[in-house]
Amino acid sequence: MQQGGGSETEVTWEDQQNINKFGRLNNRFHELEVEIKVAKESNENLEDASNELILTDEDVVRFQIGEVFAHVSKDEVEARIEQMKEVTTKNLEKLEEEKDSVVAQMAELKKILYGKFNDSINLEED
Amino acid sequence: MASSSATTIASPSSSGSGITERRGIPGAQFVEDVQTYLNQLGLDVTSALAVLQERLQQYKLVEMKLLAQQRDLQAKIPDIEKCLDVVATLQAKKGTGEALVADFEVAEGIYSRASIEDSDSVCLWLGANVMLEYSCEEATALLQKNLDNAKASLEVLVADLQFLRDQVTITQVTIARVFNWDVHQRRMRLSPAVKDS
Numbered sequence: 001m002q003q004g005g006g007s008e009t010e011v012t013w014e015d016q017q018n019i020n021k022f023g024r025l026n027n028r029f030h031e032l033e034v035e036i037k038v039a040k041e042s043n044e045n046l047e048d049a050s051n052e053l054i055l056t057d058e059d060v061v062r063f064q065i066g067e068v069f070a071h072v073s074k075d076e077v078e079a080r081i082e083q084m085k086e087v088t089t090k091n092l093e094k095l096e097e098e099k100d101s102v103v104a105q106m107a108e109l110k111k112i113l114y115g116k117f118n119d120s121i122n123l124e125e126d
Numbered sequence: 127m128a129s130s131s132a133t134t135i136a137s138p139s140s141s142g143s144g145i146t147e148r149r150g151i152p153g154a155q156f157v158e159d160v161q162t163y164l165n166q167l168g169l170d171v172t173s174a175l176a177v178l179q180e181r182l183q184q185y186k187l188v189e190m191k192l193l194a195q196q197r198d199l200q201a202k203i204p205d206i207e208k209c210l211d212v213v214a215t216l217q218a219k220k221g222t223g224e225a226l227v228a229d230f231e232v233a234e235g236i237y238s239r240a241s242i243e244d245s246d247s248v249c250l251w252l253g254a255n256v257m258l259e260y261s262c263e264e265a266t267a268l269l270q271k272n273l274d275n276a277k278a279s280l281e282v283l284v285a286d287l288q289f290l291r292d293q294v295t296i297t298q299v300t301i302a303r304v305f306n307w308d309v310h311q312r313r314m315r316l317s318p319a320v321k322d323s
Contacts, residue, residue, distance in 0.1 A: 010159075011299060011303060012158075013156055013158075016156055016295075016296060016299060019295055019299060020291075020292040020295050020296065023291055023292070023295045024288055024291065024292070027291065062229055065208075065211055065212055065215050065228075066208040066209060066211055066212035067208070067230070067231070068212075068228040068229065068230040068231075068240075069228060069229040069230070069237075070215065070226055070227070070228040071226075071227040071228065071229075120306075
């Protein structure tokens with residue numbers, strides 16, 4: 001938090017709560033960025049896997065379940081991968097939505113806080 | 127978290143500002159007015175800043191501990207989900223009568239083939255060198271319960287971390303305000319002296 005040049009703007013409990021909320025949202029934003037990156041990677045891997053599957057001419061594929069690779073028929077693997085892709089895509093959508101909401105709330109709070117404190121507060125990423 | 131500072135802050139004058147503590151984490155007192163706060167503490171600016179800084183360090187320590195716990199839980203949850211997956215697969219295979227063929231790791235980089243016959247039971251590793259045999263249904267129920275508990279603990283932990291971070295923010299803002307107030311006081315004391323001379 002930037003230390004201002006001794007300005008006299010008083011900080012009310014409501015201001016403090018807004019600052020706290022901004023902090024929480026900022027943390028959640030960073031967590032979401034990481035989660036979204038992981039979900040995107042997972043999606044890409046599933047895409048690659050399903051592409052490889054089309055290319056292979058084996059009937060039995062070693063599909064990882066838990067820590068072992070079970071011998072599963074190609075059709076079943078295709079179905080499983082499709083299902084996993086759906087789940088990951090839905091999850092990704094949910095995460096993106098949450099991220100948009102968080103960014104919007106942060107913009108609102110920035111307006112309020114900069115409005116009251118102007119230069120005495122710094123809400124940017126360093 | 128035992129407070130090591132000599133002054134016990136009995137917060138009377140602050141407004142209904144937040145909870146006083148949560149699961150062992152003391153709440154940070156919100157300061158309405160810096161002058162009143164300093165009088166209440168009976169400390170000068172430097173000592174007050176020192177007390178606040180110390181509080182901040184204590185909060186940071188607790189934060190590290192909670193973050194470590196969170197990482198552990200976040201690693202445990204996918205593990206339990208994988209186990210549930212395996213048990214579900216075994217159960218699905220039960221009806222068909224065919225054996226499940228799987229490649230598993232014997233040592234790093236070395237795999238071997240296993241043929242898992244139809245079975246009604248699985249063994250679950252419970253920790254502390256204990257492994258018990260369960261029927262597939264019981265195993266699923268146990269693993270599901272563990273998963274639910276882990277997820278619930280994680281939620282509580284996340285809420286704790288949020289509370290902690292709020293207290294850190296309040297303390298940081300208080301430090302900035304005390305510092306600014308001091309700068310302001312010094313300026314006010316200097317300017318009349320300059321005018322007079």
